[in-house]
Amino acid sequence: EQLRHALRFVSWAPLVELSARTGRGTGKLLPQAAAVHGALHDRLTTGQLNRLLASFSESMPPPLVRGRRAKIFYITQAEVAPPTFSVVVSDPQRLPEHYRRYLENSLRRLFPFPGVPLRWIFRPRQNRRPRQRRRRKR
Incomplete structure (x- = not known):
């Protein structure tokens, strides 16, 4: 309990109690390492992630920051080992740390990824077309 x-x-990391001196618990170590290795290579589809994101945002929308709410457009898994999630947001600075933790904890509740650290990249959406400046008529 003290170790936990x-x-x-790193609450997501499994603990294996073992003793190098007596050998107690060493039989649990390799199966746990294999489970972590398997979870390290899990991949979620963009469709799955976007459906989850919609349900997470519906139950708890992003908070207002300086009077405006960040809009999350989509999420995708960019890398596998370690799992890296790329989240496209209207303004990443308007997405507070507690909401980022909420997204990770909600995802881990459904897909535990035991023993695997998750990386998150929050980036702004790129404009497809640059805005043209309007000329004022005189």
Whole structure:
């Protein structure tokens, strides 16, 4: 319990109790390592992620920051090992840290990724066409 508390910043990591001196618990180590390795290579489709994002945003929309709410356009899994999720947002600076943690915790609740750190990249949407400046008529 004390170890779990000391390692609360990696609460997603499994703990295997073992003793190098007596050999107790060493039989659990390799199966756990294999499970972590398997989870490291899991891939979620963009469709799955976007449906999850819609349900997460519906139950708890992004908060207002300086009077405006960040709009999350879509999410995709950019890399596999480690799983890296790219989230396209109207303004990443308007997405507070607590909401980013909410997204990760919600995703881990449905897809645990045991023992695997998740990387998140929040980036602004690129304009497809640059806005043309209007000329004022005199």
